[in-house]
Structure formats: C-alpha cells, structure tokens
Amino acid sequence: MSTRSRRHGADWALITRHSVAAISRRPGRSLITAIGVALGIAVFLVTVGWSQTVSSQINQTFDELTATQLRIRDTQADTATDAAMPDDFETRIAQIGGVVAGGRLWEAGNFDVAASSAAEPSTLPVLVVDPGLLDAVGATLASGRLPDATIANLDQPVAVLGAAAAKSLGVPATRSGTAIRIGSIDTLVIGILADAGTATELSGAVIVTTTAPIEPGNTPAPPMQMSAIVRVELGTASQVANQLPVAVRPDNPGRLGVLVPPEPAALRGSVQTSLNTLAYGAAALSLIIGAIGIMNSMLMSVAQRSGEIGLRRSLGAARRHVLVQFLLEGAALGLAGAIVGTIAGELALVTLAKSNGWEPVLARTLLLLAPAAGLAVGALASLYPALRAARINPATTLRN
Structure with a gap:
C-alpha cells in the first residue's frame, strides 16, 4: 500500500472517529x-x-360475500303481463353448476302488524321470499330458525322478523315462537334476524314464504315486479350469470337481467x-x-x-x-x-x-x-x- 493510500485511510478513520465523538x-x-x-x-x-x-x-x-352474489331483475317489468320468474325458480337454478342457494323476493305491501290482539299495530312492509333467499343473502339469526321447504308447506302461517321490525313490534330478539297478527291473520314467528346480510331491506320487514297466507284465504300471488338473489361459488359468477336467464326463462331469456359483481382482482x-x-x-x-x-x-x-x-x-x-x-x-x-x-x-x-x-x-x-x-x-x-x-x-x- 502506498504512502498516499495509507494517509487517505488514516484521514477517513479520523473523520469517522470525529463523527462518533x-x-x-x-x-x-x-x-x-x-x-x-x-x-x-x-x-x-x-x-x-x-x-x-x-x-x-x-x-x-x-370475495366471501359480494363476489358470490348475483341479482336478477325483470327488464320488462313496465310492460309485462305475467310474473318474471316461475314458482319452481329454486329447482331450476339448482341445476346450474356453481349455484349454492337462491330465491325470489317481492313486496306484498304494507300491513298493520301487531304482536298481540291487544297491542297497537305498526305498519310494516311484508316481503315474500323463497326459502333459499335468506341463505343466499347471508342472513343470520338472533333466535329461532329460517324457513325451509318443509316449513313453507305447513298449514300454520309462519314468518321471520327482521331485527328492526322486531324492535318496532316490541318483540325481544330472543323470543322467536311468539305469535303476531298480519292484517287479520295470526302468524307464528319462527325466527328473528340478527343480521339481514346483503339484503338490508329485510331488517325492517316481516318476511313470509310464498305459501303463507297474508290475507284471508289467499297466498301472496307473484306480482309483475320481482327480483331474485343467487349465491354462487367463488369464481363462478360470470359463468352462472350467463346460464341463469336461459335456465329460469327458456321461453324468454331476454326478460331477465343479471347484475354481475366486479371481479375480485x-x-x-x-x-x-x-x-x-x-x-x-x-x-x-x-x-x-x-x-x-x-x-x-x-x-x-x-x-x-x-x-x-x-x-x-x-x-x-x-x-x-x-x-x-x-x-x-x-x-x-x-x-x-x-x-x-x-x-x-x-x-x-x-x-x-x-x-x-x-x-x-x-x-x-x-x-x-x-x-x-x-x-x-x-x-x-x-x-x-x-x-x-x-x-x-x-x-x-x-x-x-
């Protein structure tokens, strides 16, 4: 090593010591x-x-919730003379690969609902659903159970209360099994929701199945305007969306529009x-x-x-x-x-x-x-x- 190199090395060592000091x-x-x-x-x-x-x-x-949900709407609701989706909707969609659950939804109207014959009634919306819809939206229970095909076919009218609806009626969230009156029909509450999932409109509503009478002697007929929600396996949304209109309405697939969530990526x-x-x-x-x-x-x-x-x-x-x-x-x-x-x-x-x-x-x-x-x-x-x-x-x- 040259003298100059040693001197430079000593200089930098000295500078470092000064910095530390x-x-x-x-x-x-x-x-x-x-x-x-x-x-x-x-x-x-x-x-x-x-x-x-x-x-x-x-x-x-x-990925777990929104990306697996498809919403179906009637594109001809203003001019239609028949229901957009048939009564066997759940059976038809079950034949499509990737479908987990699904059901139709429509509003029967606003009814006077009371927790007992002596209670002051509250005016609440009554929503009619297929049993599979509550599973499709990810609704969870505070008490009781959700309706299924067996319960839907019982002679006893049954309903599920949304959390806000139960509070409005003064029914505690833990008191499923109580009776309410919808209009003039005595109805058994089989469940009370803790969370309505992605269908927030369920929270403030009385939810009945398509076979439950809400007027004397009448079950709720499907209206001209209805929607549906279908839950699918992750990654199959686009594929199922393409098949749904044909499976549900093979006679007129253009009648149904399917809202596909954006890709997770x-x-x-x-x-x-x-x-x-x-x-x-x-x-x-x-x-x-x-x-x-x-x-x-x-x-x-x-x-x-x-x-x-x-x-x-x-x-x-x-x-x-x-x-x-x-x-x-x-x-x-x-x-x-x-x-x-x-x-x-x-x-x-x-x-x-x-x-x-x-x-x-x-x-x-x-x-x-x-x-x-x-x-x-x-x-x-x-x-x-x-x-x-x-x-x-x-x-x-x-x-x-």
Whole structure:
C-alpha cells in the first residue's frame, strides 16, 4: 500500500472517529434527533402495513360475500303481463353448476302488524321470499330458525322478523315462537334476524314464504315486479350469470337481467391503489418531518461547533473532510433511528392488527429497506448543514 493510500485511510478513520465523538458528546440532542427519524420510519411502516392489512381484509370480505352474489331483475317489468320468474325458480337454478342457494323476493305491501290482539299495530312492509333467499343473502339469526321447504308447506302461517321490525313490534330478539297478527291473520314467528346480510331491506320487514297466507284465504300471488338473489361459488359468477336467464326463462331469456359483481382482482387493485395513495402520502409526510428534525439539529451543531471546525481547518483539514464528517453524523443518526423505528413499527402493526382479529400484512422488503431509507434521509437532511460547515472560514472563526 502506498504512502498516499495509507494517509487517505488514516484521514477517513479520523473523520469517522470525529463523527462518533460528536454524536457521543451530545447524547440528549442525538437521542431526540434519532427519535424523530424512528417515529417517521415507524409511522411509515404502520401506515403502509395497515393499508395492506385493511386491503386484504376488505378483499377477503368481498370475495366471501359480494363476489358470490348475483341479482336478477325483470327488464320488462313496465310492460309485462305475467310474473318474471316461475314458482319452481329454486329447482331450476339448482341445476346450474356453481349455484349454492337462491330465491325470489317481492313486496306484498304494507300491513298493520301487531304482536298481540291487544297491542297497537305498526305498519310494516311484508316481503315474500323463497326459502333459499335468506341463505343466499347471508342472513343470520338472533333466535329461532329460517324457513325451509318443509316449513313453507305447513298449514300454520309462519314468518321471520327482521331485527328492526322486531324492535318496532316490541318483540325481544330472543323470543322467536311468539305469535303476531298480519292484517287479520295470526302468524307464528319462527325466527328473528340478527343480521339481514346483503339484503338490508329485510331488517325492517316481516318476511313470509310464498305459501303463507297474508290475507284471508289467499297466498301472496307473484306480482309483475320481482327480483331474485343467487349465491354462487367463488369464481363462478360470470359463468352462472350467463346460464341463469336461459335456465329460469327458456321461453324468454331476454326478460331477465343479471347484475354481475366486479371481479375480485379488479376491486382489489382499486382498493389497494386508493389505500396506497393515502398511506404513502402520510408516510412521506412523516419522513419529511423526521428529515427536518435532523437538518435543524445539524444546523445547530454547526453553529455551536464553528470554533472547532475553524481550528480543524487551520490544522490542515480540507473542506471535504468537514463535509463528510457532518454527512456521516446525519447518516448515523438516521440509521440508528430507522432501526429502532423498524422494530417499533412492526410491533405496533402486529398489535393493531391482532387487536382487530386480523392477520397483519406487510411486505418484507419494506422491513429491509427501512434502515436504508433512514440512512438516506439522514444523509440528505444533513447535506445543507454539512455544506455550511465546509464553507466556514477558519481565519474568521479563530479571530472571533
């Protein structure tokens, strides 16, 4: 190794020692500066990780519920003279591969409904459904049971109350088996909904089957306007949607329109883009605040150490030596803060996700890049203070 190379090596070793000594001499300021970077990195990781976790949860919920539901409507409701869908609707759709459950839905009208003969009646909508519709929409029970084909064929009129309807009638959610009167028909409540699933209109309604009498001697005839909801296996929505009109109305498939949910992949991309935009914006702001903290600390350090800098320059230190020393100090503070922030951010994200019963999601590359980002932020933030330090005139400083 040449003499010149050894001298340069000694210079850089000396600069490194000066940088470490400068950080050690002011532990309070160094700690506060590093904490600023740590907070910035922690906020960055938590924000980005939380957006990825929430996006994953939203997509999972969508995949499990919305992406598996098809809604059927009558495209000729204004001019039709017959019902859009036949009574054997459930039998017809069951023959299509990928169909899990489904049923028709229509409104019979508003009726006076009372929990007892002595109670003041409430005017509530009565919705007529096929037994399979409640399963298709993901409705859940607070008590009782949902109607099925066996119950639908009983002579005893039965109904299910939506949660809001039960509250309006003063029927506790746990008291299925009570009797109500719909108009003049005594009806047994076999179930009370806790959640109406995706058919929110069920919550405030009295739900009866297609065979339940709601007027003396009459079952609810299918109206000219009705809809249907069909639940399918994940990934089969488009295929089933193409087959439904032909299976239900082979004589006039154009009568039925099927609303197909957007593909999960398309929704996932849209949700992820929106969340990422918000996350990266907040994360960038936190890093900028951390960088400003480093710059402010380094500027104060330059002002307080101007005498030391002038003395070193007068003893032969070049401008580049001073410049590199302050860059090293800023980079070291940024790196130390980033390491602490990475650990704190990951722990915070895991705690936050687990408290909601979710699985935390965070790209591992971010955990590896976070310390490098802290080092880069520290170096860039200390560039201006380092340039100011390098420009200090030793003669002027020593005279002062």
